[in-house]
Amino acid sequence: MAAATGVLVPRLKDAGLAALVAAVLFLPILGMETVPGADGRLTLDFHFHIVVIGAAVVFAGRLAMLYLSRGRALRPSGRSGVVAEFVSRHGTWFGLAGLAFAIALPFLPFASRYTIDVATTIVIYVMLGWGLNIVVGLAGLLDLGYVAFYAVGAYSYALLAHWFGLGFWSCLPIAGLLAATAGVLLGFPVLRLRGDYLAIVTLGFGEIIRLVLINWHEVTGGPNGIADIPRPTFFGFPFTRSPAEGETPFHELFGLEFSTLHRVVFLYYLALALAMVTNLFVLRIRKLPIGRAWEALREDEIACKALGINPTNTKLTAFALGAMFGGFAGSFFATRQGFISPESFTFIESAIILAIVVLGGMGSQIGVVLAAAVIVLLPEVGREFETYRMLLFGAAMVLIMIWRPRGLLAHREPTLTLAGARGGGP
Amino acid sequence: MAYFIQQLINGVALGMVYGLIAIGYSMVYGIIGMINFAHGEIYMIGAFVSIITFTLLGMLGLSWAPLALLLVLIVAIGVTSLYGWTVERIAYRPLRGSFRLAPLISAIGMSIFLQTYVQVAQGAKIKPLQPVVTGGFTFADASGFTVTISWIQILIVVLTLLLMVGFTWVIARTPLGRAQRACEQDLKMAALCGVDVDRTISLTFVIGAALAAVAGLMATLYYGVIDFFIGFLAGVKAFTAAVLGGIGSIPGAMLGGLVLGLAEAFWSGYFSIEYKDVAAFTILVLVLIFLPTGILGRPEVEKV
Numbered sequence: 041m042a043a044a045t046g047v048l049v050p051r052l053k054d055a056g057l058a059a060l061v062a063a064v065l066f067l068p069i070l071g072m073e074t075v076p077g078a079d080g081r082l083t084l085d086f087h088f089h090i091v092v093i094g095a096a097v098v099f100a101g102r103l104a105m106l107y108l109s110r111g112r113a114l115r116p117s118g119r120s121g122v123v124a125e126f127v128s129r130h131g132t133w134f135g136l137a138g139l140a141f142a143i144a145l146p147f148l149p150f151a152s153r154y155t156i157d158v159a160t161t162i163v164i165y166v167m168l169g170w171g172l173n174i175v176v177g178l179a180g181l182l183d184l185g186y187v188a189f190y191a192v193g194a195y196s197y198a199l200l201a202h203w204f205g206l207g208f209w210s211c212l213p214i215a216g217l218l219a220a221t222a223g224v225l226l227g228f229p230v231l232r233l234r235g236d237y238l239a240i241v242t243l244g245f246g247e248i249i250r251l252v253l254i255n256w257h258e259v260t261g262g263p264n265g266i267a268d269i270p271r272p273t274f275f276g277f278p279f280t281r282s283p284a285e286g287e288t289p290f291h292e293l294f295g296l297e298f299s300t301l302h303r304v305v306f307l308y309y310l311a312l313a314l315a316m317v318t319n320l321f322v323l324r325i326r327k328l329p330i331g332r333a334w335e336a337l338r339e340d341e342i343a344c345k346a347l348g349i350n351p352t353n354t355k356l357t358a359f360a361l362g363a364m365f366g367g368f369a370g371s372f373f374a375t376r377q378g379f380i381s382p383e384s385f386t387f388i389e390s391a392i393i394l395a396i397v398v399l400g401g402m403g404s405q406i407g408v409v410l411a412a413a414v415i416v417l418l419p420e421v422g423r424e425f426e427t428y429r430m431l432l433f434g435a436a437m438v439l440i441m442i443w444r445p446r447g448l449l450a451h452r453e454p455t456l457t458l459a460g461a462r463g464g465g466p
Numbered sequence: 467m468a469y470f471i472q473q474l475i476n477g478v479a480l481g482m483v484y485g486l487i488a489i490g491y492s493m494v495y496g497i498i499g500m501i502n503f504a505h506g507e508i509y510m511i512g513a514f515v516s517i518i519t520f521t522l523l524g525m526l527g528l529s530w531a532p533l534a535l536l537l538v539l540i541v542a543i544g545v546t547s548l549y550g551w552t553v554e555r556i557a558y559r560p561l562r563g564s565f566r567l568a569p570l571i572s573a574i575g576m577s578i579f580l581q582t583y584v585q586v587a588q589g590a591k592i593k594p595l596q597p598v599v600t601g602g603f604t605f606a607d608a609s610g611f612t613v614t615i616s617w618i619q620i621l622i623v624v625l626t627l628l629l630m631v632g633f634t635w636v637i638a639r640t641p642l643g644r645a646q647r648a649c650e651q652d653l654k655m656a657a658l659c660g661v662d663v664d665r666t667i668s669l670t671f672v673i674g675a676a677l678a679a680v681a682g683l684m685a686t687l688y689y690g691v692i693d694f695f696i697g698f699l700a701g702v703k704a705f706t707a708a709v710l711g712g713i714g715s716i717p718g719a720m721l722g723g724l725v726l727g728l729a730e731a732f733w734s735g736y737f738s739i740e741y742k743d744v745a746a747f748t749i750l751v752l753v754l755i756f757l758p759t760g761i762l763g764r765p766e767v768e769k770v
Contacts, residue, residue: 076591083521236566240754
């Protein structure tokens with residue numbers, strides 16, 4: 041009994057202190073809401089009950105934490121969880137099962153226009169995540185402006201279609217190429233910088249692209265964006281009820297009844313195909329010398345230099361390839377939406393894609409799929425979560441970094457091991 | 467000429483605000499080598515606490531400006547410092563010694579969290595503040611152009627200079643300053659010599675947040691409107707200022723802030739106001755490429 045009170049009192053004190061700090065923090069921001077008054081001046085709405093509830097929650101949470109961790113401070117755990125290990129060991133089977141499900145999805149009984157739309161969004165984010173994974177997960181370069189390449193891809197297609205009347209299929213490689221070029225142009229001077237400087241420069245670059253898109257009215261349409269972007273065709277056969285002279289629409293080609301669902305399903309498969317191309321590409325390139333060089337560079341740059349790997353060129357290829365997939369995803373986004381504006385390419389979008397990579401576990405392909413599904417579905421499941429989505433999101437990023445700094449499904453097992461030996465990860 | 471002087475004055479006032487925020491980045495980077503991405507958000511919270519306290523004092527009927535300003539300054543510094551301390555305690559301390567991108571990603575998460583937190587609690591609309599300090603000096607030259615120095619600009623310059631003097635004294639003369647300088651040179655060695663490293667780092671965050679709170683208060687007075695999104699741009703620009711002056715160097719942060727403020731004022735004055743942020747980001751990229759150690763920074767030696 042004496043021992044119990046011996047622990048209880050300091051813990052209560054600790055939790056009380058935490059609650060006090062929380063109360064001071066919450067008092068002005070949560071407790072007093074500034075609202076416009078009658079004469080245009082601000083007045084305050086008081087919500088002191090929220091402050092009290094908040095402080096109580098912090099008190100209870102802190103006490104629970106102290107008991108659960110038995111007084112130890114929360115420290116990052118180095119060991120990978122059982123689930124994570126299981127998933128990464130049987131990654132291929134999970135991947136194949138996921139792919140089979142993805143292919144079958146439009147024909148499943150619960151599939152509706154809405155489900156397929158959401159699934160398409162998930163697949164786009166998966167593709168963006170895989171693209172960024174090349175840069176962040178494999179090469180270890182923190183890119184906070186990935187959305188810039190997405191924007192370059194989207195605007196490339198929109199502008200080429202608008203001014204030169206090019207179609208989606210001829211624009212796709214051009215958009216990828218332009219995005220990769222943007223990646224090289226940005227990467228060449230800045231890739232010599234240290235990791236965190238690089239992060240800020242890429243963030244700056246992302247903002248520059250967005251500000252140029254907003255202000256360069258003559259070409260980009262400014263904040264209003266570009267509308268009437270041509271929709272994709274089924275290799276030249278449009279998805280319309282009444283096509284232009286001399287064109288065969290998709291439904292006549294296959295002798296089907298016209299349905300607007302055709303285009304939605306087609307877009308979904310298109311996104312899936314693009315994502316699978318990205319996935320295959322990444323899986324294969326990891327086994328090439330360049331892919332191995334990326335991972336080596338992530339672990340130790342000085343050792344790589346000593347082994348004769350040119351860090352700048354190696355990083356540049358990672359940057360350009362990542363940018364290229366961002367460009368592909370961008371032009372798909374443009375053709376799917378039919379309308380793009382700088383609004384879609386803010387820093388938050390970069391942060392979301394980065395969060396998908398980080399939450400999923402840097403370098404893990406399946407982790408990206410899971411994280412993309414969670415992040416896209418979270419606001420869809422409960423629309424009332426909309427406002428709180430980013431709140432949860434920021435908190436999740438912090439917590440996951442504390443608990444599992446390498447991500448949920450991180451596996452850092454070397455892709456190459458001595459014959460017979462299993463790589464014992466850290 | 468008058469136009470030039472006007473831009474100069476605006477630029478100096480703006481630069482002082484950037485400089486104050488930049489010191490927070492520079493100090494933290496100097497000691498633990500991480501970019502505290504949430505620092506811009508701390509500045510934004512400083513501005514919000516200021517505007518809330520002003521409104522509260524107005525409702526209580528306190529209208530004598532100097533006293534109101536003093537009270538707001540104290541409250542803003544107190545609450546914002548506590549935010550700085552809490553952020554370090556929750557998001558960065560558990561990650562000390564983790565792999566190098568982890569604290570930066572955690573900081574980005576914290577930044578998103580704080581931004582949304584203020585948006586949810588206070589609403590997304592811009593918050594206007596009735597002018598607290600009005601008037602100033604106006605000079606006219608022969609050609610009819612007038613140059614105005616507002617009281618707020620004078621307040622910004624005087625307050626910043628005072629803070630800089632006090633701050634330099636803290637770093638150079640007090641035990642805390644000595645501990646900070648020791649930590650900056652070598653964390654492990656400082657710990658072995660009996661410096662409480664965790665406490666020193668916490669206090670560094672507290673000081674950085676206090677300076678950011680002053681910057682937030684002055685920006686609120688200067689612009690008269692704030693919203694939950696101001697932290698992002700101000701943060702990136704202040705970081706640019708810190709890098710420009712040489713990250714880790716405190717006089718450098720102030721100098722970098724001034725250079726950036728002047729560059730921005732002259733760019734908006736003589737070229738196009740739409741592209742002023744592009745100009746700031748371009749300066750950042752150019753500085754990092756051609757002058758990675760900044761104006762007053764020491765070159766970094768990489769050890770194996």
